[in-house]
Amino acid sequence: MKVMQLLPELNSGGVERGTLEIAKALVTAGHQSLVVSNGGRMVHQLEAEGSQHLSLAIHRKSLASLWQIRPLRKLILQHQPDILHVRSRVPAWLTHFALRGIPAAQQPHLISTVHGFYSVNRYSAIMTQAEKVIAVSDSVVEYIHTHYPHCPAKNIVRIYRGIDPQAFPHNYQPSAQWLQKTFHDYPQLENRFLICLPGRITRLKGHETLIELVQALHKKYPQLHAVVVGGADPKKAAYLDEIEKKIASLGLSNDITFVGHRSDIREWLALSDVVLSLSSQAETFGRTALEALSLGTPVIGWKRGGVAEILSQLYPQGLIEVDDLDCMQMQLKWHIEQRQQVAPVQQFSLAQMCEQTLALYQRVVEQD
Incomplete structure (x- = not known):
């Protein structure tokens, strides 16, 4: 598969970290990983882990961002990804308009991730208008059901974000x-x-x-x-x-x-x-x-x-x-x-998050 993820910038934060984690998992599994953003300090890590970064100013919440629709459409046609995965509202809107100029038979599959409880309005609704909508918790699933009833329940897929248990080992002690x-x-x-x-x-x-x-x-x-x-x-x-x-x-x-x-x-x-x-x-x-x-x-x-x-x-x-x-x-x-003990954590692993996301990509591509 060839997957293109889109987000505003690659500086810091949960959305950015999740993008890098999925990019790395794609490369490890032998797929092609492309990321489109305005750049940032995490680009070096992204590229070192085997993904290709495509720089485009898709980060501004302003009408000036509409100038990026044509360059984005050009990138999509040039690289022909199987999947576009939008992770934020401005990139989602720009992708929406970019796809309008591409014949339906040539369009990639569209997936979004709802990372936040966005303000409820038409601007935010774009995140629920993909082929599959990933929700990062059951609370987000409920938020989508409540505020965007037009989004069919069968299109929403709950995939918890995860952490690497080796990076946060049980009973870890600082040096x-x-x-x-x-x-x-x-x-x-x-x-x-x-x-x-x-x-x-x-x-x-x-x-x-x-x-x-x-x-x-x-x-x-x-x-x-x-x-x-x-x-x-x-x-x-x-x-x-x-x-x-x-x-x-x-x-x-x-x-x-x-x-x-x-x-x-x-x-x-x-x-x-x-x-x-x-x-x-x-x-x-x-x-x-x-x-x-x-x-x-x-x-x-x-x-x-x-x-x-x-x-x-x-x-x-x-x-x-x-x-x-x-x-x-x-x-x-x-x-x-009375000091309390916490049992070792088995759930919410990074491996599970990556596995479930890549499995979703695979299912969507195989529907063709």
Whole structure:
């Protein structure tokens, strides 16, 4: 097979990571892998793993992007892929218009992946208008059924995103050098019960909830310390300043540490005693929660979206009814007083995700 994936850019993020993972799986299985994007720092890895990158400015949410329809049509006709796999709304629209100028007999099969709970409108509807629509969790399947009833149920295929269990091995321990440097940089973390809130600094991630939890528990449990692992975009600098001032006003500056954006997230998740998922909006999947559980670190989170699906299968005691702060506190107390074990994770593997996606490609191509 020859598969062409389309996405805005290749810099960072879950969509980009998933694109590279499927590209690598295609090459490993002896297929041809093409990726169209505006480029980015992950292109080098993509090409090193055997895929071809085709650079096209399909990343801007503006009318100027319509100029890319003809060049995209030319690329499709030149490379003649069996499958076009669109992973974002602008590339999906451009592909839609590009295919209009190609005779039906020459058109490749079209597959989309709904990665997010997009705003519900005509612009987002394009993601549900492919031959097969991949949903990254049951929550996304429900979102499509609810908001886009025109999309036939038989066209929706749930394929969970996955992680490589070898990259997040059960009971993994950070190296002595890493621990030494971390405790040198953040001496306040040593010999503490660490609760970790991973993710970008935005209002959606639940930092205010974290502050409330620490405020409620720190007197009874002085060993408790919260670590926020994630950076603030320049646009969010004012919000970061706001929450840091709130922490200081409550006298909690010695109980909450911000370590910024990190590339060593595995080490932080493994160092933590508990990882929290406190987002005020449902997440489509919840990759970080899965990574933590794979390492053997307990996760406590709100019962919604993809995180709830992961927890219900892997660590149901970590599920808390949405916004039930009292129950969240009780669960944290239990974990502080009695260390909990997480069983080795067998589900949600990268191998399963790749296998199911390639099998879907094969089924679609064989329908011809």
